[in-house]
Amino acid sequence: MFKANEAFASFSVNDIPKAREFYSQKLGLDVSESKEGLDVHMGSERLFIYGKPNHTPASFTVFNFVVDDIETAVDELKNLGVRFEKYEGDVKTDEKGIHHNGGPMIAWFKDPAGNILSVLQNDGR
Helix, strand or coil: CCCCCCCCEEEEECCHHHHHHHHHHHCCCEEEECCCCEEEEECCEEEEEEECCCCCCCCCEEEEEECCCHHHHHHHHHHCCCCECCCCCCCCECCCCEECCCCCEEEEEECCCCCEEEEEECCCC
């Protein structure tokens, strides 16, 4: 049987210094840098971001930040200069960029490398 000691998410960016500034300054996360990339720590959770010269942003959400109050989180991030995506159609967002569909409320934004991130309020946890 497979047994892992830990797991973490990772994805690439095209500019490590810009990513470090974004994740540490705009998002206020604990970021440390090594020759391999950036380690982002959020309590017991870990995210690894590595540089890739031919980086292509993912066309899907690569990381979700679960928050207690999505309205407050969106307002705080907007005040820090984060721009939220606006969607129409099946996945429609309101004027703030928040998607309400009867499930978790979610709002998407991009990091400087174009990776899609989200804040998500999951009341059913």
